[in-house]
Each structure stands twice: as C-alpha cells, then as structure tokens.
Amino acid sequence: MEVKFRDQQAEHVRTDLLAVPVKESEIEGALLRRLDRRLRGGLAERIRRSRFTASEGSALLYTTSGMLPAANLLLVGLGKGEEIDADSWRKAGARARKEASAQGAREIGFFFAPDKDGESAAAAAVVEGISLAAYQFEKYRSERKPATAIQRVTFFRPGLKSSDALARAAGLAQDIAPGVCLARDLVNEPPSVTTARFLGEQARRHCRGRGLTVEVWNKKKIQQMKLAGLLAVNRGSVEEPRFIVIRYKPQGKAKKRVALIGKGITFDSGGLSLKPAKSMETMKLDMAGGAAIIGAMSRLPVLRPQVEVTGYIPTTDNLPSGSAQKPGDVIRYLNGKTVEVLNTDAEGRLILADGLALAAKEKPDYMINLATLTGACMVALGNEVAGIFSNRQALAEKLIGCGREAGEKLWQLPLVKEYREEIKSSVADIKNIGGSYGGAITAALLLQEFVADIPWAHLDIAGPAFAEKDSPLCPKGGTGFGVRTLVKFLTTL
Ligand code: BES
Ligand code: MN
Ligand code: ZN
Numbered sequence: 001m002e003v004k005f006r007d008q009q010a011e012h013v014r015t016d017l018l019a020v021p022v023k024e025s026e027i028e029g030a031l032l033r034r035l036d037r038r039l040r041g042g043l044a045e046r047i048r049r050s051r052f053t054a055s056e057g058s059a060l061l062y063t064t065s066g067m068l069p070a071a072n073l074l075l076v077g078l079g080k081g082e083e084i085d086a087d088s089w090r091k092a093g094a095r096a097r098k099e100a101s102a103q104g105a106r107e108i109g110f111f112f113a114p115d116k117d118g119e120s121a122a123a124a125a126v127v128e129g130i131s132l133a134a135y136q137f138e139k140y141r142s143e144r145k146p147a148t149a150i151q152r153v154t155f156f157r158p159g160l161k162s163s164d165a166l167a168r169a170a171g172l173a174q175d176i177a178p179g180v181c182l183a184r185d186l187v188n189e190p191p192s193v194t195t196a197r198f199l200g201e202q203a204r205r206h207c208r209g210r211g212l213t214v215e216v217w218n219k220k221k222i223q224q225m226k227l228a229g230l231l232a233v234n235r236g237s238v239e240e241p242r243f244i245v246i247r248y249k250p251q252g253k254a255k256k257r258v259a260l261i262g263k264g265i266t267f268d269s270g271g272l273s274l275k276p277a278k279s280m281e282t283m284k285l286d287m288a289g290g291a292a293i294i295g296a297m298s299r300l301p302v303l304r305p306q307v308e309v310t311g312y313i314p315t316t317d318n319l320p321s322g323s324a325q326k327p328g329d330v331i332r333y334l335n336g337k338t339v340e341v342l343n344t345d346a347e348g349r350l351i352l353a354d355g356l357a358l359a360a361k362e363k364p365d366y367m368i369n370l371a372t373l374t375g376a377c378m379v380a381l382g383n384e385v386a387g388i389f390s391n392r393q394a395l396a397e398k399l400i401g402c403g404r405e406a407g408e409k410l411w412q413l414p415l416v417k418e419y420r421e422e423i424k425s426s427v428a429d430i431k432n433i434g435g436s437y438g439g440a441i442t443a444a445l446l447l448q449e450f451v452a453d454i455p456w457a458h459l460d461i462a463g464p465a466f467a468e469k470d471s472p473l474c475p476k477g478g479t480g481f482g483v484r485t486l487v488k489f490l491t492t493l
Contacts, residue, residue, distance in 0.1 A: 002152045003127060003170040005112075005162035011038050011068055013156055016105030018070035019096035021089075022054045023081030031111070032075075039067050047075075055079055056088075057472075059095050061103075070109060074099050086125040087407050089114065093129025094472035101134070101148050112155040120169035121405065123155060127170045128407070128484075131177035132473045137188040175302045176487050180480035182206055183288070183295030187466065187478025191267035191284035196234075196242040196315040199264055199287060203244045203294050203313070209301030211250060217243040225358070226334045227314065229350035232341065234316040236271050236324030243354075246293070246311035248300045254308040256366065256493050259359035260297070260486065263348045263371035264290030264315030271344030272320045273327060285478065286348070288465035289370035290315060292482030296490070305490045312359050314351040318344070330428045333357055337449055338428035346432045348373045349446045356450035366395060367456040368489075369447065370482045376439030377413075377460040385409040386464050386481065389444040390457040399457055399489060406484035407473075410459065415448060416441055459485075 006013070010020065010031060022032065027047065036043040043062055046052075052060040056079030063072055076092045078084055093110070100108050108130065114122035130153060138144040155166075186194060186202060200216035207214050219240045222230055227243055234241040244264070265286035269275060275283070290313035297311050329341045331350065335357045339350065348371050359367050377387040386403075388410045390396035396412050403410040422434035422442050430449060434442025444458050464481040467474050474480075 001131070001150050001174060003167070003174070004152065004154045005160055005166055006154055006156040007158060007160050008156040009158055010035060010111055010156070013109040013154065014069040015107045015109035015154060016070070017072045017074055017096065017100045017103060017107070018068070018109045018111070019074045019076055019092070020111040021076045021078050021092045023078045024054045025081065027054050035068070035073065039064060043073070053077070057091070059099065061099055072103055072105065084115070086121050086405060089122045089125035090129040090407050091472050093126035094133035097130040097133040097150065098472065100150060104148050106148060106150060107152045107154070108150060109154045109156060111157060112160060113157050120165045123166050124169040124173040125407070126155070127153065127173040128177065129473060131174060132180060135181050135184060136475060137185065137477060172303070175299060176484060179295040179299040179487065180483045182298055183291040183480035183483050184474070184478040186291035186294065187285055187288050191317070194266050194284065194287065195239045195317070196264070196266055197240065199266060199290065199313070199315050200242040200244050203246060206294060206298040207246050211248050212297065212301055213247045215245040217245070227354040227358070228331045228333055229354045230314045230316060232325045232329065232331050233271070233318055233347045233350055236319040236321045237317050239317060241314070241316035244290070244311070244313040244315060246297045248297060248309040250304065250306045250308065252306065255306045257308040257364040258310070258490065258493070259362065259364040259367045260293045260309060260311045261352060261355040261359055261367065261369035262290035262293040262311065262313045263287065263352055263373065264313045265318050265348060265351070266315060267317040267319070268345070268347065269319050271318045271347060272324050273343045273345040274320055275345060282466055285466040286372050287315060288372050288478060289461060289482065291478070292370050292461070292480065292486065295480055295483040296486040299487060300490070303487065303491055305493070307490055307493050309490060310359065310362070310364070312355040314355050316351070318347045333450070335450060337430070339446070340425040340428040340431040342431050343433045346443070349432060349443050352447055353450045356447060360450065360452045360454055364454065367451055367454050368399070368459070368486070370459045370461055372462040372465050373460045374440045374443050374462055378463040380413070380440060381411055381463055383463045383468060385411050387411060387413045387440050387460040388457055389413055389415050389460070391415065391448065391451065391453070392455040395455050395457050399485065402488035402492065403485040406488045408464070408481055408485045410485070413440060413444070415444055420445055
C-alpha cells in the first residue's frame with residue numbers, strides 16, 4: 001500500500017473514496033459547504049435527511065456522480081471532537097477502509113487536518129486503522145469473501161507538506177500490522193490445529209530474517225532443562241510440549257536486553273479441575289500471550305530496534321486424563337522453589353514460572369510477560385483493558401504510555417505484599433491459588449517469585465486478547481493485543 005501526502009483541496013482529489021473526518025461542530029463548516037456547492041446541494045440535503053450529526057462512530061457515504069473527481073465521498077463522524085486522540089484517527093482509518101472494501105475501492109483519499117496530536121502520530125494511526133480493519137479469518141469458510149486490497153492512500157489538505165517524519169510514521173504503521181494479523185491468525189486457528197508443535201513451527205516460519213533465530217525445544221530438551229511446570233501441565237496431554245526461544249540480536253551494540261515471556265496454552269480445559277463447557281468455548285485464546293510475542297518479534301528484522309530481545313514461550317494444552325497432574329501435586333522448579341498445585345486450572349502461572357526463571361538466569365534489563373492469566377482480571381477491567389503489574393514503577397509507566405500511543409489500554413494493578421499470605425502452602429513454598437478475592441493479584445504475586453529482582457512487568461491480557469464481537473479495528477476473535485505495545489516499547493527504548 002502506497003502512502004502519499006499532498007497539498008491539495010478536497011474538490012481536486014481524484015480517488016475512489018474520499019474520506020473526510022468531521023466533528024459535530026464542522027457539519028456546517030466551510031469545507032462541507034464547498035463540497036456541497038460542487039455537489040449542487042445534494043450533500044446538505046442528504047445530511048439533513050439521514051440526520052447525520054457527525055457523532056462518534058457514525059459515517060455517511062455519498063456517491064458524487066461525476067460532480068467531483070472522487071467517485072465516493074465518505075464523511076466520518078468524530079463526535080464532539082474534544083478528545084481526538086490517536087485512537088480516534090485509528091477508528092476513522094478503519095471506517096474508511098470498511099467502506100472502501102464495501103465499494104470495491106482501491107484508493108482512499110483522506111482529508112487530514114489533525115489539530116491536537118502530532119501529525120505523525122495521527123497519520124500513523126490512520127494507516128494502522130486502514131491496515132488492521134482489513135483483517136479477516138476466512139480460512140474455514142466454504143464461501144470466502146475476497147478482500148479488496150487498497151493500493152494507495154493519499155493524505156491531503158491545502159498546505160499539507162510531505163516530510164520524512166510523516167512518511168516514516170506511516171511506513172512504521174504498515175510494518176507493524178502484519179505482526180498483529182499473525183497474532184490474530186494464531187489465536188483464531190482451531191485448537192486442534194494449534195498444538196504446541198504447530199506453534200513452534202509457526203514461530204520458525206514467521207520469525208525469520210536478519211538478526212532472528214528460533215529454537216524449538218522438544219520434550220526431551222525440556223526435561224534436560226528441568227522445566228518442571230511445563231512438564232506438569234503437559235502430563236494430561238497426548239501432544240508433546242514445546243518451549244520456543246526466539247532471539248533477536250541487532251547489528252552493533254544493543255542498548256538494552258529485553259526478555260519477553262508468553263503464555264502458550266493452546267487449549268485450556270482446566271485439566272482435572274475441569275472448566276464448565278461454556279467457559280471452554282473460547283479457550284483456544286489461551287496462547288494469545290505467546291502469539292503476541294511471535295507477532296511482535298516477527299517484525300523485528302524490518303523494524304531493527306537497537307535492543308537485544310529474547311522471546312520465551314512455554315506451550316502445551318491443559319487437558320485431563322489418567323496421567324494428568326492432580327490437585328495436591330507439588331512442582332519443584334529450577335530455581336529451587338516448590339509450588340503446590342491445588343487447582344489445575346491455574347496452569348498459566350505454572351508454565352510462566354519456568355519461562356521467568358529461565359529468562360532471569362540471563363539477567364536481562366527488563367522482563368515482560370504477557371498472559372491470558374485470570375478471569376479475575378476480566379472481572380476487574382473488562383474486555384478492553386489489560387492489567388499491568390510491575391516491580392518497577394518507571395517500567396509500568398513506560399509500558400502504559402506505549403500502550404496509550406499504540407491504542408492498547410493498560411491499567412496498573414498493585415502487587416499487594418500482604419496478599420502473599422494467601423499463596424502460602426501447607427506443604428510447599430507456595431500454592432497456585434489464593435483466596436476468593438483479588439485473583440489477578442495473587443496470580444501476579446506467584447509470578448513475582450520467579451523474577452529474582454529483575455525489572456519486570458506482567459500484562460494480564462485475559463480480557464482484551466479476544467473480542468467477543470466485531471469492532472471497527474478487529475472482527476470477533478483474536479485481537480493481537482500486545483503486539484503494538486511491545487513494538488512501541490522495543491523501538492523507543
Ligand atoms: N486461561 C484462564 C484465564 C482466562 C479466563 C482467560 C477467561 C481468558 C478468559 C486461566 O488459566 C484460568 O483458568 N484461570 C483461573 C484461575 C483460578 C483457577 C485460580 C480463573 O481465572 O478462573
Ligand atoms: Mn486455566
Ligand atoms: Zn489458562
């Protein structure tokens with residue numbers, strides 16, 4: 001997709017779809033009046049009849065019938081316009097893309113006059129919206145709707161100057177999108193396809209290029225490495241586990257070394273502590289943390305950040321069987337800690353503990369883990385917002401900021417020291433569940449036992465990893481949540 005910036009009036013742009021974002025206050029403004037004159041009053045008439053008020057999320061499509069060089073005009077409502085942030089631009093881009101697809105348009109002209117935000121950030125957000133809105137998972141439909149590719153996006157307004165910064169921002173947004181789509185694909189794939197072995201193969205296939213190497217450890221190697229949590233969870237399965245290690249080394253000296261650890265439960269039935277049927281319906285999502293790391297790291301050869309990054313993804317399904325781990329079993333970890341398993345459905349923390357302990361041995365500057373870890377975090381923050389926990393306030397704030405710019409909401413939850421009492425075990429050092437309340441926190445506290453004192457953040461993405469319904473930027477299913485925040489973080493360290 002080619003992106004251009006032009007110093008041009010709306011009535012001169014020759015394109016398939018002319019997208020014009022409008023605030024409620026601009027509905028009778030100069031631009032729309034001018035366009036209306038060219039359209040011989042038809043636009044004003046349509047705005048009146050359809051009661052288009054430019055409220056947020058609304059849009060009005062108008063066919064210009066040769067009265068403008070653009071074939072179709074799309075007004076995209078921005079609402080009151082008090083708070084137009086990167087996310088508003090992202091949604092406006094997504095909306096334009098949706099209409100473009102519906103019209104079979106191959107080119108979009110985008111009237112671009114951001115006021116508050118930086119121009120580059122806004123342009124990047126529009127491009128990101130256009131790229132992400134195109135995503136669909138059609139592999140398993142007998143009749144697929146073909147997606148029309150957008151060949152060109154032209155940003156325009158009188159006086160708009162193309163600049164390196166604008167072009168770079170737009171280019172960066174396009175570079176990230178395939179990583180998000182890859183993470184979505186991996187989550188959307190049925191759980192009997194996405195086995196641990198498959199996830200390893202996908203990591204190998206997609207994490208290629210300069211600076212990237214992938215190792216996929218099989219069960220024997222996992223035993224040698226003493227990854228006891230992963231082996232314990234895998235005991236119920238007929239599929240072998242895998243432990244995926246993805247390494248990225250920049251050219252020249254790295255500014256920082258970062259470890260990313262992702263939960264890779266390819267299907268979470270709960271194990272012997274079996275989930276009810278309804279709760280299992282979406283449990284193919286339980287490798288979304290690992291998928292986000294594969295998605296983000298797959299783009300590093302293109303983005304080339306000056307940091308060393310190692311991705312660790314323990315992966316298996318969590319199933320009950322005669323050989324499955326039992327409530328009451330104790331796991332001995334490679335850092336010497338022991339964990340009593342009282343609920344086999346609290347399995348994510350058991351496999352992440354291996355990943356964290358292993359990563360900590362290399363003493364990275366930062367460790368960041370992503371996991372669809374607790375229903376409790378969804379209860380607290382809902383479907384749009386991930387919980388973030390950290391043992392360093394500056395790291396939490398940095399990640400929250402990256403998330404804000406990237407359009408991924410993170411909200412900090414506390415590592416309440418007092419609650420460590422809740423995960424004390426009567427036979428081992430700790431147990432894998434806490435009391436009735438604060439489940440997201442007690443899960444985070446268990447993870448903290450495995451990070452030594454390395455600066456660490458834990459993102460509980462149980463809510464936002466999977467969309468329950470279609471939205472402008474993403475259809476129902478895997479969202480690729482985390483990829484954009486991680487990329488932002490790695491490229492701005
Ligand atoms: N994978 C789930 C968490 C989850 C729930 C993610 C819903 C996305 C949507 C996790 O392994 C789990 O089962 N957690 C339990 C922990 C409990 C047994 C302490 C939970 O949240 O109920
Ligand atoms: Mn579980
Ligand atoms: Zn789980």
